[in-house]
Amino acid sequence: MPTTQELIAISPEIILALWALSVMFLDLLIAQSRKSILAYWSLLGLLLAGGAEFSLWGREEILFQGAFVQDNLSLFLDLVLLLATGLSLLMAKGYIKDLEMEHGEYYTLTLFATLGGMLMAGAGDLLIVFLGLEVLSLSLYVLSGFRRTEPMAQEASLKYFLLGAFASGFLLYGIALVFGSTGTTLLGGIAVAITEGGLLGDPLLLLGLGLLGVGLSFKVALVPFHMWTPDVYEGAPTPVAGYMSVVAKAAGFAAALRIFLSAFLQLAGDWTLLLSLLALLTMSGGNIIALAQSNMKRLLAYSSIAHAGYILLGVIALNSWGLSSVLFYLAAYGFMNLGAFAVIVALRDGEREYLALNDYAGLGSRHPLLALSMAIFMLSLAGVPPTAGFLAKFYIFGAAVQAGYGWLAILAVLNSVLAAFYYLRVIVIMYMREPAGQVAKMTHSPALALAIFLAVIGTVQLGLFPAAVVELAQASLFPFLGS
């Protein structure tokens, strides 16, 4: 039986699970015209879970015989996930109503997906990693096809589902092989078994770890495991695309950090070549293809791929600086990327969405505030100072230099120079191009405005006064690496 202490320590997850269920029940009681109550109800749940996270800060809880860990690392990542979820719900409220898919399940599934991500962030056992990943993925499969009569959404959903399940197969097989080599699925146990059994060069272990890595690479969309990303982002409802661009990525990196830090730290040196190659492919592939995009959602999809590549640099650096910059990058990325998606959501006339880059022409004069927000997000994504994106990149690249991967940092800088072209193109189009016909219309909604506002604040705040967040990030990694 779980002890009270264990239940308290895992209370954020419990709150979120209960909340997701309560939404399902409430959904039965609430009339179709008043479904938006559910959005507020879900937000309340997120706030409560977030509050619980805060109250747990600084505690180091190992729960259920090591299967789950509630420490600062998981709390930090959970907060990023909850924040991103909150922003995406604010975006979604009006959107799903206008596009006639306002069902309570939307909120339930979103909350469950977040729960899955939180499980991955706190996993102490490969089983929990797998379960968290599946909870997250299954919810996302459905969410991406939530507009179920729309052929594009169906296609997105099907592609995501087939490829996701395919990737899960590899992940699972990897876990099986790791288990075969070490005899346990507990992360801590694996580390012990590797040391005691002298398994450093065991082919079964290496093969297993490789497959495990493939499964996670799919989730965070590293090239060449990224193929689903643009199609799914384009087909999925826009708030869902924004949600998954942040939450799935953060959860994937969370699990990767957990697994590498707790179980495979001794093997880390052997992986740098492979990871560097992947990082290089991911950054360059994402950025180069993004240059040729003319659809905003696809553009952001490729951009998000490129960002995964940058984040990977921090993992490669594998020192306290690098890993805390991974956490910082995830937080910054959450704000700026969700912000950009929120602007896309706002640029809508009832059901009609304006997704082509050219639809953004004339936005600067027609909707100045919206255009300004978009400009801030784009500058931040491009890494122009003094935004969050700049500092995040600076941290990550600096960590790579510090750890002796100067050449990788140079290539990354080159990449971000390249990336500036397509981000700035959006700004150029918004401010310096006359619209061919009518200027895109904008949907006003307080919730959406709040989401954009919060994202702008976050983007600027993390750019100017990042100290507090960086300290939190460093505190999260203390137990693993020392100061």
Place this chain on the structure above:
Amino acid sequence: MVPVANYLILSAVLFTIGVLGVLIRRNAIVIFMSIEIMLNAANLAFIALADAKGSLAGQVFVFFVLAVAAAEVAVGLAIIVAISRQQGTIDVDEINLLKW
């Protein structure tokens, strides 16, 4: 007593069959079945290895995988049914609106 290596080889063969099925077949349902074969290949490996290592953890894992696979079936079939109703086909090569 069958040596554990034989189980592992069988599981690897099954897994490969599953992977090839995904690559070769065009019917969404068959692709999905191939993925299930991959999952079950992993299950077989788990059970065999659990037995060899004398640890129950691997066998417990299999139960979780079965549960997850069931959930996957529910979601996957729902998606495929929706597509089949709307578009009248479940040939993945014809479901090709999103590209580039």
Place this chain on the structure above:
Amino acid sequence: MDFVRLVPGFPLLGVVLVALTGRFLGRRGTALVACGAVGLAFAVALGVTGALLQTPPESREVEVSLFTWAAVSDFQVDVSLLLDPLSAVMILVVSGVGFLIHVYSVGYMAQDPGFRRYFAYLNLFVFSMVILVLAGNFLLLYVGWELVGLCSYLLISFWYERKEAAKAGMKAFVTTRIGDFGFALGIFLIFATFHTLDYAEVFGSASQVLTTGLATAITLLLFLGAVGKSAQIPLYVWLPDAMEGPTPVSALIHAATMVTAGVYMVTRTHVLFELAPISMLVVAVIGAATAFYAATIATAQDDIKRVLAYSTISQLGYMFLAVGVGAYAAGIFHLTTHAFFKALMFLGAGSVMHALAGEQDIQKMGGLRWTMPLTSITFLAGWLAISGIPPFSGFFSKDEILASAFASGQILLWLVGVITAGITAFYMSRQVFLVFFGEPRYSQHTAIHAEHRSVPHESPWIMTIPLAILAVLAALGGFLGPVLEDFLGPVFAASEARQSLPPLNEAALIILSVAAAGLGIFIAWLGYIRRGVDPKLVAARLGLVYRLVRNKYYVDEVYHALLIRPVWQAASVLATAVDQAGIDGVVNALGSIMQSAGRGLRRVQTGFVRSYALIFLVGVLLVLAISTLR
């Protein structure tokens, strides 16, 4: 001296006010807020400089830390402002000249619909430039560097409806980006070596930590940034096109302040440069070469602003020559006088264009000294200053540079400098004679103008007063020289002082350079006033040489033919063959190579889920191969 934070503070406040409340302020209010912000910044700059003068020379260095910006493990970067004589001079120049240009703009832009946007950008620019020069560490320097670039991009393409303006903005962006890339790498290299980005720490330990090779690498990378930002060979091509922006912008950004960022940066990091003799030589050679090269181009341009643009490039070359031979104070001195006379001449040119309904061709002007007396007189002051005629300011600063070059033993560079001085005097005189002297030629050409008024008119007082002030500064600024060098002395104390030449040599040098200038003016007088020599005939006689110079050595064409066209063609072939959805107005060399690569690569995204799975599998095999077969 904590007040120094107000120097960037006021312009920032100005940006916020103009951007947020400009709608309610109206034109008058906007102008007042924007000018007031910069004016106050200038007042504060004066105040803190005064305070700095009160302290003993050795301790004239104050670091004001605003807050901790970025900190990881033992590494920390503050947002800190460094006030020392060097940055004090720079903020005075930036805010002072900036203020005058703000005032002038109120008149110049009075009719423009983008009035509010313009002043918001202008204030933002002053803010960024102040941050750049006051930064106390490399990271903040980089922030200022990027922001300045962004502002200039916004201001060049201010009239974005004009296709050339948008294109020029893009060109500036792309070219300076190449430089910025080097700059960023240089900073990374500094960081990798020193594990800190703080000026004091880096400069303090540089001589122990750096090997000559490393110092050379770092400084050359930094210098690449300076080459881009300060428009030196080979990255100068953006500056002449940047004249598409409103004329006061050309004055502020592309003459007086932004382009000097490179000179400032090299001066600021002189400790590093001195550890790398090769880099110093590179700086000096590039400087001298650019000075000469751009001056020759300027002799054959007909656009009033383009002549000034090439002259800016050339004068910046002088400044780099100065810092390259270790005469930092002379470089900053020339930077200051150049800010005065170049701002003056750009504003004067703006005033002329204002009067002639936007005409920019100097062949279609002439005789304006009667109709625009104030503009003419002030412009003449600028002309004498840049030509190096004593006692105008340019004479002192240029002479200082040439003497330093001579003293440092770079006789060849000195000679190039002297010849360039002659060419400079020639092309500026040519411009002055064509615009202000001789017969009016605008009446038959400027048709639009004839409809409005029969005679060009003098500009309103709000434009002429800044001109007058700048003219006084351009005329008398040279006497600031000794004061300035005294003031800057402690900053460069560690560097070797210039070996002073025997007075006789000094005098000889002065006579030589003045003679060169006199000769240049005389030739121009022969050609354009007395018409003793027909410039067209000379041009014809010179044939190839003239055509070469006239067409700016065809560098734009060569760049176009070698880089831009093939890439563009490849891209457009690809585009028409495979995809119509694409090429935008913003296509440019680098962009389109990558764009076509992107175009090619996106074809991989076939939309077939099975091919995705196949690629996935390839990835799996790759991962497994690398991870197990090691």
